[in-house]
Amino acid sequence: MSNMRQVNVRTNEFFGDELIPLSFPDGWKVNLVEMACKDAPPMDDEEIRSALENSEGASSIKEQARGKKGRIVVTCDDLSRPTPAYRVFPFIVEQLHEAGISDSQIFVLGSFGCHHPMNLDAYARKLGERAVAKYDCVNHNPFQNFKNLGRTSAGTPVIVNQEFASADLRICISGVKKHVWAGAGGGGKAVIPGVSSIDSILYNHSVIEGHRPVNRRIWWIDENPERRDMQEYARMADLNASVNCVYDVNRALIGLHAGDVDDAWKEAVKECYKAHDSKTAPKSDVAVVNAYPQADQDIDWWGAQESLREGGTAVAVHHFTMGSALLHYRGEQMGAPWRRIQGQHRNRWPVEQAENAIVFTNRLSKRHMLAYSDRVSWMTEWDSVLQRLVEIHGEEASVAVYPSGKLQFDSAKNPLSI
Incomplete structure:
Protein backbone atom coordinates (compact mmCIF):
# COMPACT_ATOMS: atom_id res chain seq x y z
CA MET A 1 0.00 0.00 0.00
CA SER A 2 2.77 2.42 -0.88
CA ASN A 3 0.55 4.56 -3.15
CA MET A 4 -2.14 6.31 -1.15
CA ARG A 5 -4.88 8.84 -1.65
CA GLN A 6 -5.46 11.19 1.27
CA VAL A 7 -8.41 13.13 2.60
CA ASN A 8 -8.06 15.56 5.52
CA VAL A 9 -10.91 15.96 7.98
CA ARG A 10 -11.20 18.41 10.83
CA THR A 11 -11.60 17.18 14.42
CA ASN A 12 -11.62 18.24 18.08
CA GLU A 13 -13.85 21.32 17.98
CA PHE A 14 -12.85 24.05 20.44
CA PHE A 15 -9.74 22.07 21.39
CA GLY A 16 -7.55 22.77 18.37
CA ASP A 17 -9.89 22.06 15.45
CA GLU A 18 -6.97 20.23 13.85
CA LEU A 19 -6.97 18.42 10.51
CA ILE A 20 -6.11 14.73 10.50
CA PRO A 21 -5.28 12.71 7.37
CA LEU A 22 -7.28 9.67 6.26
CA SER A 23 -5.39 7.68 3.63
CA PHE A 24 -6.83 5.15 1.17
CA PRO A 25 -5.20 2.86 -1.41
CA ASP A 26 -4.49 4.53 -4.74
CA GLY A 27 -6.83 2.04 -6.43
CA TRP A 28 -9.81 3.23 -4.38
CA LYS A 29 -12.33 5.69 -5.79
CA VAL A 30 -12.68 8.43 -3.15
CA ASN A 31 -15.81 10.60 -3.18
CA LEU A 32 -15.47 13.57 -0.83
CA VAL A 33 -18.99 14.85 -0.12
CA GLU A 34 -18.74 18.58 0.55
CA MET A 35 -21.31 21.14 1.61
CA ALA A 36 -22.57 23.79 -0.80
CA CYS A 37 -20.80 26.46 1.26
CA LYS A 38 -17.33 24.95 0.78
CA ASP A 39 -16.07 28.04 -1.07
CA ALA A 40 -17.95 30.65 0.97
CA PRO A 41 -15.55 33.20 2.51
CA PRO A 42 -15.70 33.81 6.28
CA MET A 43 -17.38 37.06 7.27
CA ASP A 44 -15.00 39.93 7.92
CA HIS A 276 -25.08 22.88 4.50
CA ASP A 277 -26.75 21.09 1.60
CA SER A 278 -24.67 18.08 0.50
CA LYS A 279 -25.49 15.87 -2.47
CA THR A 280 -25.55 12.24 -1.34
CA ALA A 281 -22.72 10.10 -2.72
CA PRO A 282 -23.50 7.03 -4.88
CA LYS A 283 -23.68 3.67 -3.15
CA SER A 284 -20.14 2.82 -2.00
CA ASP A 285 -18.24 -0.09 -0.49
CA VAL A 286 -17.17 2.08 2.43
CA ALA A 287 -18.72 5.22 3.93
CA VAL A 288 -16.81 7.44 6.37
CA VAL A 289 -18.69 9.93 8.55
CA ASN A 290 -16.90 12.49 10.69
CA ALA A 291 -18.48 13.50 14.01
CA TYR A 292 -17.03 17.03 13.78
CA PRO A 293 -18.11 19.67 14.67
CA GLN A 294 -20.41 18.24 17.35
CA ALA A 295 -18.65 15.10 18.53
CA ASP A 296 -19.76 15.95 22.05
CA GLN A 297 -23.10 14.43 21.07
CA ASP A 298 -21.98 11.13 19.59
CA ILE A 299 -21.99 10.39 15.84
CA ASP A 300 -24.40 11.24 13.04
CA TRP A 301 -24.34 8.17 10.78
CA TRP A 302 -26.65 9.72 8.17
CA GLY A 303 -24.04 9.79 5.39
CA ALA A 304 -23.29 6.08 5.81
CA GLN A 305 -26.96 5.19 6.06
CA GLU A 306 -27.56 6.92 2.73
CA SER A 307 -24.41 6.02 0.78
CA LEU A 308 -23.31 2.57 1.91
CA ARG A 309 -24.09 -0.42 -0.28
CA GLU A 310 -25.59 -3.56 1.18
CA GLY A 311 -22.85 -5.46 3.03
CA GLY A 312 -20.41 -2.54 3.06
CA THR A 313 -18.37 -1.06 5.89
CA ALA A 314 -19.40 2.03 7.86
CA VAL A 315 -16.61 4.03 9.50
CA ALA A 316 -17.03 6.92 11.95
CA VAL A 317 -14.31 9.36 12.94
CA HIS A 318 -14.85 10.48 16.53
CA HIS A 319 -11.92 12.59 17.76
CA PHE A 320 -12.84 14.90 20.63
CA THR A 321 -10.83 15.63 23.77
CA MET A 322 -13.88 15.62 26.06
CA GLY A 323 -15.40 12.49 24.53
CA SER A 324 -19.06 11.78 23.91
CA ALA A 325 -20.80 13.51 26.81
CA LEU A 326 -23.67 12.68 29.10
CA LEU A 327 -24.94 16.24 28.94
CA HIS A 328 -28.15 16.33 30.91
CA TYR A 329 -28.63 16.48 34.67
CA ARG A 330 -31.76 14.42 34.12
CA GLY A 331 -29.93 12.01 31.86
CA GLU A 332 -31.48 8.99 33.55
CA GLN A 333 -34.86 10.22 32.30
CA MET A 334 -33.78 11.57 28.91
CA GLY A 335 -31.00 9.03 28.29
CA ALA A 336 -30.07 5.61 29.64
CA PRO A 337 -27.04 5.48 32.02
CA TRP A 338 -28.82 3.59 34.77
CA ARG A 339 -30.15 1.00 32.34
CA ARG A 340 -26.57 0.47 31.16
CA ILE A 341 -25.35 -0.06 34.71
CA GLN A 342 -28.08 -2.66 35.16
CA GLY A 343 -26.86 -4.47 32.05
CA GLN A 344 -29.59 -3.29 29.68
CA HIS A 345 -27.37 -2.12 26.83
CA ARG A 346 -28.77 -0.42 23.75
CA ASN A 347 -26.94 -2.84 21.43
CA ARG A 348 -27.26 -0.32 18.61
CA TRP A 349 -26.17 -1.24 15.11
CA PRO A 350 -25.72 2.19 13.50
CA VAL A 351 -26.11 1.41 9.79
CA GLU A 352 -28.66 -1.28 8.98
CA GLN A 353 -27.16 -2.42 5.68
CA ALA A 354 -23.56 -2.51 6.93
CA GLU A 355 -21.77 -5.82 7.38
CA ASN A 356 -19.02 -4.10 9.39
CA ALA A 357 -18.87 -0.92 11.49
CA ILE A 358 -15.74 0.77 12.83
CA VAL A 359 -15.28 3.81 15.09
CA PHE A 360 -11.90 5.53 14.72
CA THR A 361 -11.42 7.46 17.96
CA ASN A 362 -8.64 9.30 19.78
CA ARG A 363 -9.68 7.89 23.16
CA LEU A 364 -11.56 4.75 24.06
CA SER A 365 -14.61 5.10 26.31
CA LYS A 366 -16.46 2.12 27.69
CA ARG A 367 -19.53 4.28 28.23
CA HIS A 368 -19.51 5.20 24.55
CA MET A 369 -18.94 1.60 23.49
CA LEU A 370 -21.90 0.39 25.57
CA ALA A 371 -24.20 2.56 23.47
CA TYR A 372 -23.45 0.30 20.48
CA SER A 373 -23.51 -3.35 19.50
CA ASP A 374 -20.54 -5.50 20.50
CA ARG A 375 -20.02 -6.05 16.77
CA VAL A 376 -18.79 -2.47 16.33
CA SER A 377 -14.98 -2.31 16.23
CA TRP A 378 -13.20 0.54 18.05
CA MET A 379 -9.73 1.57 16.87
CA THR A 380 -7.33 4.36 17.82
CA GLU A 381 -4.92 4.19 14.83
CA TRP A 382 -5.93 4.93 11.24
CA ASP A 383 -3.36 2.41 9.98
CA SER A 384 -5.32 -0.30 11.81
CA VAL A 385 -8.59 0.93 10.31
CA LEU A 386 -7.03 0.99 6.84
CA GLN A 387 -5.59 -2.48 7.22
CA ARG A 388 -9.01 -3.82 8.18
CA LEU A 389 -10.68 -2.04 5.25
CA VAL A 390 -8.20 -3.50 2.75
CA GLU A 391 -8.65 -6.97 4.26
CA ILE A 392 -12.39 -6.67 3.65
CA HIS A 393 -12.53 -4.74 0.36
CA GLY A 394 -9.16 -5.25 -1.32
CA GLU A 395 -7.03 -2.77 -3.24
CA GLU A 396 -9.90 -1.56 -5.44
CA ALA A 397 -13.05 -0.20 -3.81
CA SER A 398 -15.19 2.91 -3.49
CA VAL A 399 -15.45 5.15 -0.44
CA ALA A 400 -17.69 8.12 0.36
CA VAL A 401 -16.35 10.58 2.92
CA TYR A 402 -18.62 13.01 4.81
CA PRO A 403 -16.23 15.49 6.52
CA SER A 404 -18.84 17.26 8.66
CA GLY A 405 -21.56 14.70 9.24
CA LYS A 406 -23.19 16.64 12.07
CA LEU A 407 -24.05 19.46 9.67
CA GLN A 408 -24.56 17.73 6.34
CA PHE A 409 -27.83 16.67 4.73
CA ASP A 410 -29.26 16.30 1.24
CA SER A 411 -31.95 18.87 0.38
CA ALA A 412 -33.38 16.51 -2.25
CA LYS A 413 -34.36 14.15 0.57
CA ASN A 414 -34.94 16.69 3.37
CA PRO A 415 -37.15 19.57 2.20
CA LEU A 416 -37.31 22.81 4.18
CA SER A 417 -40.78 23.53 5.54
CA ILE A 418 -40.77 27.03 7.00
Whole structure:
Protein backbone atom coordinates (compact mmCIF):
# COMPACT_ATOMS: atom_id res chain seq x y z
CA MET A 1 0.00 0.00 0.00
CA SER A 2 2.77 2.42 -0.88
CA ASN A 3 0.55 4.56 -3.15
CA MET A 4 -2.14 6.31 -1.15
CA ARG A 5 -4.88 8.84 -1.65
CA GLN A 6 -5.46 11.19 1.27
CA VAL A 7 -8.41 13.13 2.60
CA ASN A 8 -8.06 15.56 5.52
CA VAL A 9 -10.91 15.96 7.98
CA ARG A 10 -11.20 18.41 10.83
CA THR A 11 -11.60 17.18 14.42
CA ASN A 12 -11.62 18.24 18.08
CA GLU A 13 -13.85 21.32 17.98
CA PHE A 14 -12.85 24.05 20.44
CA PHE A 15 -9.74 22.07 21.39
CA GLY A 16 -7.55 22.77 18.37
CA ASP A 17 -9.89 22.06 15.45
CA GLU A 18 -6.97 20.23 13.85
CA LEU A 19 -6.97 18.42 10.51
CA ILE A 20 -6.11 14.73 10.50
CA PRO A 21 -5.28 12.71 7.37
CA LEU A 22 -7.28 9.67 6.26
CA SER A 23 -5.39 7.68 3.63
CA PHE A 24 -6.83 5.15 1.17
CA PRO A 25 -5.20 2.86 -1.41
CA ASP A 26 -4.49 4.53 -4.74
CA GLY A 27 -6.83 2.04 -6.43
CA TRP A 28 -9.81 3.23 -4.38
CA LYS A 29 -12.33 5.69 -5.79
CA VAL A 30 -12.68 8.43 -3.15
CA ASN A 31 -15.81 10.60 -3.18
CA LEU A 32 -15.47 13.57 -0.83
CA VAL A 33 -18.99 14.85 -0.12
CA GLU A 34 -18.74 18.58 0.55
CA MET A 35 -21.31 21.14 1.61
CA ALA A 36 -22.57 23.79 -0.80
CA CYS A 37 -20.80 26.46 1.26
CA LYS A 38 -17.33 24.95 0.78
CA ASP A 39 -16.07 28.04 -1.07
CA ALA A 40 -17.95 30.65 0.97
CA PRO A 41 -15.55 33.20 2.51
CA PRO A 42 -15.70 33.81 6.28
CA MET A 43 -17.38 37.06 7.27
CA ASP A 44 -15.00 39.93 7.92
CA ASP A 45 -15.38 42.46 10.72
CA GLU A 46 -17.26 45.01 8.65
CA GLU A 47 -19.73 42.40 7.43
CA ILE A 48 -20.44 41.36 11.02
CA ARG A 49 -20.97 44.99 12.04
CA SER A 50 -23.31 45.51 9.10
CA ALA A 51 -25.35 42.40 9.95
CA LEU A 52 -25.86 43.62 13.52
CA GLU A 53 -26.69 47.17 12.47
CA ASN A 54 -29.14 46.07 9.77
CA SER A 55 -31.40 44.24 12.18
CA GLU A 56 -34.20 42.10 10.73
CA GLY A 57 -37.73 42.61 12.04
CA ALA A 58 -36.66 44.63 15.09
CA SER A 59 -34.59 47.65 16.06
CA SER A 60 -30.84 47.06 16.25
CA ILE A 61 -29.14 46.17 19.51
CA LYS A 62 -27.62 49.66 19.58
CA GLU A 63 -31.02 51.33 19.20
CA GLN A 64 -32.67 49.11 21.80
CA ALA A 65 -29.84 49.64 24.29
CA ARG A 66 -29.92 53.44 24.30
CA GLY A 67 -30.95 54.83 27.66
CA LYS A 68 -30.83 51.49 29.48
CA LYS A 69 -29.55 51.87 33.06
CA GLY A 70 -29.87 48.28 34.26
CA ARG A 71 -28.15 44.99 33.45
CA ILE A 72 -27.70 43.76 29.87
CA VAL A 73 -27.59 39.98 29.41
CA VAL A 74 -25.91 38.27 26.46
CA THR A 75 -26.38 34.51 26.31
CA CYS A 76 -24.23 31.92 24.55
CA ASP A 77 -24.54 28.18 24.09
CA ASP A 78 -22.00 25.71 25.49
CA LEU A 79 -19.27 23.60 23.86
CA SER A 80 -21.84 20.99 22.80
CA ARG A 81 -22.76 23.43 20.02
CA PRO A 82 -20.33 24.50 17.26
CA THR A 83 -21.46 28.16 17.32
CA PRO A 84 -18.51 30.55 16.76
CA ALA A 85 -19.82 32.99 19.37
CA TYR A 86 -16.32 34.42 19.86
CA ARG A 87 -16.59 36.06 16.41
CA VAL A 88 -19.87 37.81 17.21
CA PHE A 89 -19.64 38.72 20.90
CA PRO A 90 -17.07 41.57 20.55
CA PHE A 91 -19.26 43.33 17.99
CA ILE A 92 -22.36 43.01 20.17
CA VAL A 93 -20.36 44.66 22.96
CA GLU A 94 -19.23 47.32 20.48
CA GLN A 95 -22.87 48.14 19.70
CA LEU A 96 -23.69 48.30 23.40
CA HIS A 97 -20.78 50.67 24.02
CA GLU A 98 -21.92 52.92 21.17
CA ALA A 99 -25.33 53.08 22.86
CA GLY A 100 -23.73 54.29 26.08
CA ILE A 101 -23.75 50.97 27.94
CA SER A 102 -20.84 50.44 30.36
CA ASP A 103 -18.95 47.16 30.80
CA SER A 104 -20.24 46.93 34.36
CA GLN A 105 -23.80 46.61 33.03
CA ILE A 106 -23.01 43.63 30.77
CA PHE A 107 -22.97 39.99 31.88
CA VAL A 108 -22.92 36.65 30.07
CA LEU A 109 -25.40 33.88 30.83
CA GLY A 110 -24.80 30.33 29.63
CA SER A 111 -27.81 29.21 27.58
CA PHE A 112 -27.64 25.43 27.78
CA GLY A 113 -30.86 24.26 29.40
CA CYS A 114 -30.21 21.29 31.66
CA HIS A 115 -26.73 20.54 30.33
CA HIS A 116 -23.85 20.45 32.79
CA PRO A 117 -22.48 23.91 33.75
CA MET A 118 -19.58 25.59 31.98
CA ASN A 119 -16.28 26.41 33.68
CA LEU A 120 -13.92 29.31 32.97
CA ASP A 121 -12.06 27.38 30.29
CA ALA A 122 -15.30 26.52 28.47
CA TYR A 123 -16.43 30.16 28.43
CA ALA A 124 -13.00 31.23 27.15
CA ARG A 125 -13.15 28.70 24.32
CA LYS A 126 -16.66 29.83 23.42
CA LEU A 127 -16.29 33.61 23.76
CA GLY A 128 -12.54 34.29 23.93
CA GLU A 129 -10.11 35.05 26.76
CA ARG A 130 -10.84 38.77 26.68
CA ALA A 131 -14.53 38.17 27.26
CA VAL A 132 -14.03 36.11 30.42
CA ALA A 133 -11.48 38.65 31.69
CA LYS A 134 -13.90 41.58 31.33
CA TYR A 135 -17.39 40.16 31.91
CA ASP A 136 -19.02 38.02 34.56
CA CYS A 137 -19.93 34.66 33.00
CA VAL A 138 -22.82 33.05 34.87
CA ASN A 139 -24.22 29.53 34.53
CA HIS A 140 -27.94 28.99 34.14
CA ASN A 141 -29.41 26.69 36.80
CA PRO A 142 -32.46 24.72 35.57
CA PHE A 143 -33.58 23.95 39.13
CA GLN A 144 -33.84 27.34 40.84
CA ASN A 145 -33.83 31.15 40.50
CA PHE A 146 -36.79 31.70 38.17
CA LYS A 147 -39.51 34.13 37.20
CA ASN A 148 -42.91 32.72 36.21
CA LEU A 149 -44.34 34.50 33.17
CA GLY A 150 -47.46 32.38 32.62
CA ARG A 151 -48.08 29.62 30.07
CA THR A 152 -47.84 29.32 26.31
CA SER A 153 -50.92 28.45 24.27
CA ALA A 154 -49.71 24.83 24.32
CA GLY A 155 -49.61 24.90 28.11
CA THR A 156 -45.85 25.07 28.64
CA PRO A 157 -45.09 26.96 31.87
CA VAL A 158 -42.91 29.99 31.01
CA ILE A 159 -40.54 29.71 33.97
CA VAL A 160 -37.42 31.63 33.00
CA ASN A 161 -34.05 32.35 34.62
CA GLN A 162 -34.60 35.28 36.99
CA GLU A 163 -31.48 37.18 35.89
CA PHE A 164 -32.50 36.82 32.25
CA ALA A 165 -36.05 37.96 32.92
CA SER A 166 -35.03 40.95 35.07
CA ALA A 167 -32.37 42.29 32.66
CA ASP A 168 -33.07 45.57 30.86
CA LEU A 169 -32.06 44.01 27.54
CA ARG A 170 -31.91 40.34 26.51
CA ILE A 171 -29.63 39.22 23.66
CA CYS A 172 -29.15 35.57 22.64
CA ILE A 173 -26.31 34.27 20.45
CA SER A 174 -27.26 31.01 18.72
CA GLY A 175 -25.99 28.70 16.00
CA VAL A 176 -28.16 27.27 13.23
CA LYS A 177 -27.86 23.70 11.97
CA LYS A 178 -30.15 20.76 11.32
CA HIS A 179 -32.01 19.46 14.38
CA VAL A 180 -33.90 16.21 14.35
CA TRP A 181 -37.05 17.34 16.19
CA ALA A 182 -36.84 21.14 16.59
CA GLY A 183 -36.23 21.36 12.83
CA ALA A 184 -33.18 23.60 13.22
CA GLY A 185 -31.13 25.20 15.97
CA GLY A 186 -31.23 28.86 16.97
CA GLY A 187 -34.10 31.29 17.51
CA GLY A 188 -36.36 30.58 20.48
CA LYS A 189 -34.36 27.49 21.36
CA ALA A 190 -31.88 29.79 23.12
CA VAL A 191 -34.61 30.62 25.66
CA ILE A 192 -36.22 27.19 25.94
CA PRO A 193 -34.44 25.00 26.78
CA GLY A 194 -31.61 27.57 26.99
CA VAL A 195 -32.47 29.60 30.11
CA SER A 196 -35.59 27.84 31.38
CA SER A 197 -36.59 25.62 34.27
CA ILE A 198 -36.42 21.84 34.08
CA ASP A 199 -40.23 21.74 34.33
CA SER A 200 -40.62 24.03 31.32
CA ILE A 201 -38.05 22.04 29.34
CA LEU A 202 -39.62 18.67 30.04
CA TYR A 203 -43.09 19.99 29.23
CA ASN A 204 -41.93 21.36 25.87
CA HIS A 205 -39.85 18.30 25.05
CA SER A 206 -42.21 15.58 26.24
CA VAL A 207 -45.69 16.68 27.30
CA ILE A 208 -47.10 18.80 24.47
CA GLU A 209 -48.05 15.63 22.59
CA GLY A 210 -47.99 13.40 25.65
CA HIS A 211 -44.64 11.85 24.74
CA ARG A 212 -41.20 12.59 23.36
CA PRO A 213 -41.61 13.57 19.66
CA VAL A 214 -41.37 10.49 17.44
CA ASN A 215 -42.34 11.72 13.98
CA ARG A 216 -40.01 14.69 13.59
CA ARG A 217 -37.47 15.40 10.88
CA ILE A 218 -34.75 17.94 10.22
CA TRP A 219 -35.80 21.26 8.66
CA TRP A 220 -39.47 20.84 9.57
CA ILE A 221 -40.31 24.24 11.07
CA ASP A 222 -43.82 25.09 9.93
CA GLU A 223 -46.51 23.38 12.04
CA ASN A 224 -43.86 21.71 14.25
CA PRO A 225 -45.57 21.81 17.69
CA GLU A 226 -42.42 21.92 19.82
CA ARG A 227 -40.69 24.54 17.64
CA ARG A 228 -43.84 26.68 17.47
CA ASP A 229 -44.02 26.50 21.27
CA MET A 230 -40.35 27.53 21.57
CA GLN A 231 -40.88 30.61 19.44
CA GLU A 232 -43.97 31.69 21.37
CA TYR A 233 -42.18 31.03 24.67
CA ALA A 234 -39.23 33.25 23.65
CA ARG A 235 -41.60 36.08 22.80
CA MET A 236 -43.31 35.76 26.16
CA ALA A 237 -39.87 35.92 27.81
CA ASP A 238 -39.31 39.19 25.89
CA LEU A 239 -36.19 38.21 23.96
CA ASN A 240 -35.03 41.53 22.48
CA ALA A 241 -32.41 40.36 19.97
CA SER A 242 -31.88 36.91 18.49
CA VAL A 243 -28.40 36.70 16.93
CA ASN A 244 -28.16 33.64 14.66
CA CYS A 245 -24.86 32.34 13.29
CA VAL A 246 -24.39 30.27 10.13
CA TYR A 247 -21.04 28.48 9.95
CA ASP A 248 -19.09 26.26 7.57
CA VAL A 249 -17.19 22.97 7.79
CA ASN A 250 -14.45 24.72 9.80
CA ARG A 251 -16.87 26.47 12.19
CA ALA A 252 -16.03 29.76 10.45
CA LEU A 253 -18.82 32.34 10.50
CA ILE A 254 -20.27 32.71 6.99
CA GLY A 255 -23.68 34.19 7.76
CA LEU A 256 -25.26 36.28 10.51
CA HIS A 257 -28.87 37.32 11.06
CA ALA A 258 -29.83 39.44 14.07
CA GLY A 259 -33.12 40.89 15.19
CA ASP A 260 -36.60 39.48 15.77
CA VAL A 261 -36.75 35.94 17.14
CA ASP A 262 -38.86 34.84 14.16
CA ASP A 263 -37.78 37.09 11.29
CA ALA A 264 -34.01 37.00 11.81
CA TRP A 265 -33.98 33.34 12.76
CA LYS A 266 -35.98 32.24 9.73
CA GLU A 267 -33.61 34.11 7.42
CA ALA A 268 -30.69 32.34 9.10
CA VAL A 269 -32.45 28.99 8.67
CA LYS A 270 -32.93 29.63 4.95
CA GLU A 271 -29.27 30.56 4.51
CA CYS A 272 -28.05 27.60 6.54
CA TYR A 273 -30.27 25.20 4.61
CA LYS A 274 -28.58 26.27 1.37
CA ALA A 275 -25.10 26.35 2.91
CA HIS A 276 -25.08 22.88 4.50
CA ASP A 277 -26.75 21.09 1.60
CA SER A 278 -24.67 18.08 0.50
CA LYS A 279 -25.49 15.87 -2.47
CA THR A 280 -25.55 12.24 -1.34
CA ALA A 281 -22.72 10.10 -2.72
CA PRO A 282 -23.50 7.03 -4.88
CA LYS A 283 -23.68 3.67 -3.15
CA SER A 284 -20.14 2.82 -2.00
CA ASP A 285 -18.24 -0.09 -0.49
CA VAL A 286 -17.17 2.08 2.43
CA ALA A 287 -18.72 5.22 3.93
CA VAL A 288 -16.81 7.44 6.37
CA VAL A 289 -18.69 9.93 8.55
CA ASN A 290 -16.90 12.49 10.69
CA ALA A 291 -18.48 13.50 14.01
CA TYR A 292 -17.03 17.03 13.78
CA PRO A 293 -18.11 19.67 14.67
CA GLN A 294 -20.41 18.24 17.35
CA ALA A 295 -18.65 15.10 18.53
CA ASP A 296 -19.76 15.95 22.05
CA GLN A 297 -23.10 14.43 21.07
CA ASP A 298 -21.98 11.13 19.59
CA ILE A 299 -21.99 10.39 15.84
CA ASP A 300 -24.40 11.24 13.04
CA TRP A 301 -24.34 8.17 10.78
CA TRP A 302 -26.65 9.72 8.17
CA GLY A 303 -24.04 9.79 5.39
CA ALA A 304 -23.29 6.08 5.81
CA GLN A 305 -26.96 5.19 6.06
CA GLU A 306 -27.56 6.92 2.73
CA SER A 307 -24.41 6.02 0.78
CA LEU A 308 -23.31 2.57 1.91
CA ARG A 309 -24.09 -0.42 -0.28
CA GLU A 310 -25.59 -3.56 1.18
CA GLY A 311 -22.85 -5.46 3.03
CA GLY A 312 -20.41 -2.54 3.06
CA THR A 313 -18.37 -1.06 5.89
CA ALA A 314 -19.40 2.03 7.86
CA VAL A 315 -16.61 4.03 9.50
CA ALA A 316 -17.03 6.92 11.95
CA VAL A 317 -14.31 9.36 12.94
CA HIS A 318 -14.85 10.48 16.53
CA HIS A 319 -11.92 12.59 17.76
CA PHE A 320 -12.84 14.90 20.63
CA THR A 321 -10.83 15.63 23.77
CA MET A 322 -13.88 15.62 26.06
CA GLY A 323 -15.40 12.49 24.53
CA SER A 324 -19.06 11.78 23.91
CA ALA A 325 -20.80 13.51 26.81
CA LEU A 326 -23.67 12.68 29.10
CA LEU A 327 -24.94 16.24 28.94
CA HIS A 328 -28.15 16.33 30.91
CA TYR A 329 -28.63 16.48 34.67
CA ARG A 330 -31.76 14.42 34.12
CA GLY A 331 -29.93 12.01 31.86
CA GLU A 332 -31.48 8.99 33.55
CA GLN A 333 -34.86 10.22 32.30
CA MET A 334 -33.78 11.57 28.91
CA GLY A 335 -31.00 9.03 28.29
CA ALA A 336 -30.07 5.61 29.64
CA PRO A 337 -27.04 5.48 32.02
CA TRP A 338 -28.82 3.59 34.77
CA ARG A 339 -30.15 1.00 32.34
CA ARG A 340 -26.57 0.47 31.16
CA ILE A 341 -25.35 -0.06 34.71
CA GLN A 342 -28.08 -2.66 35.16
CA GLY A 343 -26.86 -4.47 32.05
CA GLN A 344 -29.59 -3.29 29.68
CA HIS A 345 -27.37 -2.12 26.83
CA ARG A 346 -28.77 -0.42 23.75
CA ASN A 347 -26.94 -2.84 21.43
CA ARG A 348 -27.26 -0.32 18.61
CA TRP A 349 -26.17 -1.24 15.11
CA PRO A 350 -25.72 2.19 13.50
CA VAL A 351 -26.11 1.41 9.79
CA GLU A 352 -28.66 -1.28 8.98
CA GLN A 353 -27.16 -2.42 5.68
CA ALA A 354 -23.56 -2.51 6.93
CA GLU A 355 -21.77 -5.82 7.38
CA ASN A 356 -19.02 -4.10 9.39
CA ALA A 357 -18.87 -0.92 11.49
CA ILE A 358 -15.74 0.77 12.83
CA VAL A 359 -15.28 3.81 15.09
CA PHE A 360 -11.90 5.53 14.72
CA THR A 361 -11.42 7.46 17.96
CA ASN A 362 -8.64 9.30 19.78
CA ARG A 363 -9.68 7.89 23.16
CA LEU A 364 -11.56 4.75 24.06
CA SER A 365 -14.61 5.10 26.31
CA LYS A 366 -16.46 2.12 27.69
CA ARG A 367 -19.53 4.28 28.23
CA HIS A 368 -19.51 5.20 24.55
CA MET A 369 -18.94 1.60 23.49
CA LEU A 370 -21.90 0.39 25.57
CA ALA A 371 -24.20 2.56 23.47
CA TYR A 372 -23.45 0.30 20.48
CA SER A 373 -23.51 -3.35 19.50
CA ASP A 374 -20.54 -5.50 20.50
CA ARG A 375 -20.02 -6.05 16.77
CA VAL A 376 -18.79 -2.47 16.33
CA SER A 377 -14.98 -2.31 16.23
CA TRP A 378 -13.20 0.54 18.05
CA MET A 379 -9.73 1.57 16.87
CA THR A 380 -7.33 4.36 17.82
CA GLU A 381 -4.92 4.19 14.83
CA TRP A 382 -5.93 4.93 11.24
CA ASP A 383 -3.36 2.41 9.98
CA SER A 384 -5.32 -0.30 11.81
CA VAL A 385 -8.59 0.93 10.31
CA LEU A 386 -7.03 0.99 6.84
CA GLN A 387 -5.59 -2.48 7.22
CA ARG A 388 -9.01 -3.82 8.18
CA LEU A 389 -10.68 -2.04 5.25
CA VAL A 390 -8.20 -3.50 2.75
CA GLU A 391 -8.65 -6.97 4.26
CA ILE A 392 -12.39 -6.67 3.65
CA HIS A 393 -12.53 -4.74 0.36
CA GLY A 394 -9.16 -5.25 -1.32
CA GLU A 395 -7.03 -2.77 -3.24
CA GLU A 396 -9.90 -1.56 -5.44
CA ALA A 397 -13.05 -0.20 -3.81
CA SER A 398 -15.19 2.91 -3.49
CA VAL A 399 -15.45 5.15 -0.44
CA ALA A 400 -17.69 8.12 0.36
CA VAL A 401 -16.35 10.58 2.92
CA TYR A 402 -18.62 13.01 4.81
CA PRO A 403 -16.23 15.49 6.52
CA SER A 404 -18.84 17.26 8.66
CA GLY A 405 -21.56 14.70 9.24
CA LYS A 406 -23.19 16.64 12.07
CA LEU A 407 -24.05 19.46 9.67
CA GLN A 408 -24.56 17.73 6.34
CA PHE A 409 -27.83 16.67 4.73
CA ASP A 410 -29.26 16.30 1.24
CA SER A 411 -31.95 18.87 0.38
CA ALA A 412 -33.38 16.51 -2.25
CA LYS A 413 -34.36 14.15 0.57
CA ASN A 414 -34.94 16.69 3.37
CA PRO A 415 -37.15 19.57 2.20
CA LEU A 416 -37.31 22.81 4.18
CA SER A 417 -40.78 23.53 5.54
CA ILE A 418 -40.77 27.03 7.00
